[in-house]
Amino acid sequence: xxxxxxxxxxxQRRHFSETDNILTLYSPEIGRFSAIAKGARKPISRLSxxxxxxxxxxxxxxxxxxxxxxTQVEVLESFPALRHELPRLAHGxxxxxxxxxxxxxxxxxxxxxxxxxxxxxxxxxxxPPELAARWFEVQLLGDLGYAPNLFECSICRAPVPGEFAxxxxxxxxxxxxxxxxPVHARPxxxxxxxxxxxxxxxxxxxxxxxxxxxxxxxxALPAAGPRSLDQARLALRRSLRVHLERDMKxxxxxxxxxxxx
Amino acid sequence: MAVYYPKPLARLVSEFExxxxxxxKSAQRLAFYxxxxxxxxxxxxxDALTTIKASIKFCRICHNYSEGEICDIxxxxxxxxxxxxxxxxxxxxxxxxxxxxFKGVYHVLQGVISxxxxxxxxxxxxxxxxxRVAEGDPRVEEVILATNPTVEGDTTSMxxxxxxxxxxxxxxxxxxxxxxxxxxxxxxxxxxxxAYEYRREL
Numbered sequence: 001x002x003x004x005x006x007x008x009x010x011x012q013r014r015h016f017s018e019t020d021n022i023l024t025l026y027s028p029e030i031g032r033f034s035a036i037a038k039g040a041r042k043p044i045s046r047l048s049x050x051x052x053x054x055x056x057x058x059x060x061x062x063x064x065x066x067x068x069x070x071t072q073v074e075v076l077e078s079f080p081a082l083r084h085e086l087p088r089l090a091h092g093x094x095x096x097x098x099x100x101x102x103x104x105x106x107x108x109x110x111x112x113x114x115x116x117x118x119x120x121x122x123x124x125x126x127x128p129p130e131l132a133a134r135w136f137e138v139q140l141l142g143d144l145g146y147a148p149n150l151f152e153c154s155i156c157r158a159p160v161p162g163e164f165a166x167x168x169x170x171x172x173x174x175x176x177x178x179x180x181x182p183v184h185a186r187p188x189x190x191x192x193x194x195x196x197x198x199x200x201x202x203x204x205x206x207x208x209x210x211x212x213x214x215x216x217x218x219x220a221l222p223a224a225g226p227r228s229l230d231q232a233r234l235a236l237r238r239s240l241r242v243h244l245e246r247d248m249k250x251x252x253x254x255x256x257x258x259x260x261x
Numbered sequence: 262m263a264v265y266y267p268k269p270l271a272r273l274v275s276e277f278e279x280x281x282x283x284x285x286k287s288a289q290r291l292a293f294y295x296x297x298x299x300x301x302x303x304x305x306x307x308d309a310l311t312t313i314k315a316s317i318k319f320c321r322i323c324h325n326y327s328e329g330e331i332c333d334i335x336x337x338x339x340x341x342x343x344x345x346x347x348x349x350x351x352x353x354x355x356x357x358x359x360x361x362x363f364k365g366v367y368h369v370l371q372g373v374i375s376x377x378x379x380x381x382x383x384x385x386x387x388x389x390x391x392x393r394v395a396e397g398d399p400r401v402e403e404v405i406l407a408t409n410p411t412v413e414g415d416t417t418s419m420x421x422x423x424x425x426x427x428x429x430x431x432x433x434x435x436x437x438x439x440x441x442x443x444x445x446x447x448x449x450x451x452x453x454x455x456a457y458e459y460r461r462e463l
Contacts, residue, residue: 012377018282043440049449053377053412075450080458086419089412093376249379253416256381 002063006030007076009056009116011100015041022067023051024100025059028113032103035061035068050075054082054092056117077117081124088129090254095119095136097250098240102144111212115139118215126218130229135218137236138207146243149178150205156181161198170196172204172235174242179204194235199228204235270296322393324369324386326351334366341365343402347390347421349373349409357407365405368393373413374420382420391424403431410437410455436461 011032012024021040026032040047050057050073060072082092099116103109115136122132141147152159154176161170164182171185171193172178179201180193187195196204203224210217224232241247266274270292277288295303319325320332327333334340344365348354354367370385382388394401404425408414422432438456439448448456 044443046447046449049451052451055451073449078451078454080451080454083412083415086416086423089416089419090376093412093416097377250376252379253374253376253381256383257420 003060003071004063005058005060005072007056007058008033009096009113009120010051010053011096013051013053019045021051023070026099026103026113026116027108028110029108031106031108032100033068033105035059035070036064037070040070047073049078052078054079054096054120056120077121079120079124082120085129087257088123090250090257091129091133092120092123094133094248094250094254095123097248098137098140101244101246101248102140109143112140112143115143115212118213122215122218128229130233131218131221131224132215134203134229134232134236135207135210135215137240138204139210139212141236141239141243142208143212144243146239147208148172148174148204148239150201150208152178153181153184154178155184158183161201165198168197170198170201172196172239174239194231194238196231196235197228199225200231200235203228203232207232319371323367324371324389325354325367339364342397342399344405345394345397345401345403346405346407348407349414349417353407370417370421373408373411373417375413376416385417387421387424390421391428394425394430395428401430403433406432406434408434 006025006027006029008025008027008030010023011026014022016022016036019039019041021037023035023037024032025035037047037051039045040051042048047070049055051070055075056077056079058074058076059070062069062071079092082089095116099112103112119132119136122135123129126132150160154173158164158181160179160181164170167182169182169185169187171180171187171190173180173190173192173194175192179196185193185195187193206221237251265271273292273295274285274288277283277291278285280288283291295306298306316328317326318330320327320335321330322335323332325332325334341364345368346357346363346365347368347370348357349370349372351369354369357363357367368386368390370387370390372380372385374380374382374385394404404421406418406421408418418434422434425432436459438452438459439445445453
C-alpha cells in the first residue's frame, strides 16, 4: 500500500457506511480523484474539518484497491468567510460543481487548481461575489479550449464594441464561437444568440483579459450594473451548458436565492 | 449467492444487505440467526416490520415520526412552545432529547439543503417552519438552529435564518468548535477558527 501526499481541494463529499465519507478531490499534481476518509463523521475525528467541502488540504494518502485512503490531513486554507454569507457559500459550491463536471479523473492541471483556489479566495471578499464566478467561468472556458472570441464580430470581423458602442445590441453566439455585432446579433429570434449590452460585453472582455492569474484585479474593476451582470451570467451559462452538455445542480439553489431576493 | 443458499434464505440475506452498514457477511450472520429463532420471535419481528410502515407517520406540526397525527412532544403542555429547535433529521431530535436539557419543541426539516446534490429548500419542510413561526400559537420567541457544522448545515442555517428573522423572532444557532474531550493539538484549522469565533466570556 504505497503512501504519498498531495494538496487538494474537496469538490464533493458523500456519506459512506456509518462514519466514512467518500471525497472527490482536485489536486494540481493528480487532477480529480476519489478517496475515502474513514471515520470522518465521528465527532472527534481528526479528518472531519480537513475533509469538509471547499477546503484546501494537504492529504496523506495510501493507495487502496479501488479508492485512495486518507491517512493524514493538514488544512491549508478553509476559506472561512464563505461560511458567513449564503451567496458566497452558494457560489463557492457552484465553482466546485463546475470544475468537478469539467474535468476527467487523473488529468492534472495546476492552472485549474489555481483557478479554483483563486476563485474561492475572491469569493470570500469580492462584492458582488458573482463577479468572481463570472471570472471563473470565462477562464474555465478558455482553459477547456472553448474561449469565445470577444473582441470582434464572429461573422464580419468588425471590432466590438468599436463603432457600435452606443447601440447596446450585441450577442454571444455559441455556434459562431464568439460575439456578434449589432448588425448580425438576433437575440430575439435566434436561440443561439445570448443578448449582450455594451456593459456586459465590456465586462466579459475585461474578465477574459485578466487571465488565469488576474483574480486580484477583480476588486479594482469598475462596478458593473445588474443588467450587465445578468446578461453576462446568462450568456456564460448557456455557453457552459452547451460545452459541458449539462446544467450544474448547484445552479438551482443559486437561482432560488436570486429569485427570493 | 443462489448457489449456496436455498432461495428463501438467499432472499433474506439479500434484503439484509440493503440495510445501511450491513455487508454480505453481516447479512448472512443475521439471516442465520433468524433461522435459529423460535417461531414466535420470528413472527414478532415480522409483525414489527410490517406494522411500522402502517402505524408510524410524520407529526403534522413538527414532522418528527409519530404514532398519531400529532407527536407526544407537540402535545405535551409541559414543554415550552415558545422555544423551537430546528433539526435536520429525526435522529438529531433524539440526540438533543437525550441530553435532557432542552425543554422546548422541535421542527424536523427532513434533510438539509445540499446544492451539489440538487436538494433545495423546496424539498425540505422549510415553508412549514416559516408558516409555523409566523402563525404559531403561542408565538415562538426563539428558534434554535441545530444543524451540523458542515457546509450543508451552514447553508441550511443561513437560509432558514434569512427567512425567519424578518418575522421578528430571535434566531440562534448551536455553538460549534472543540468537542468535549478533544485535544487542541489535534484540532484542525477550520475547527479552531470556529471555536475562537464562538468563544464566550467566563
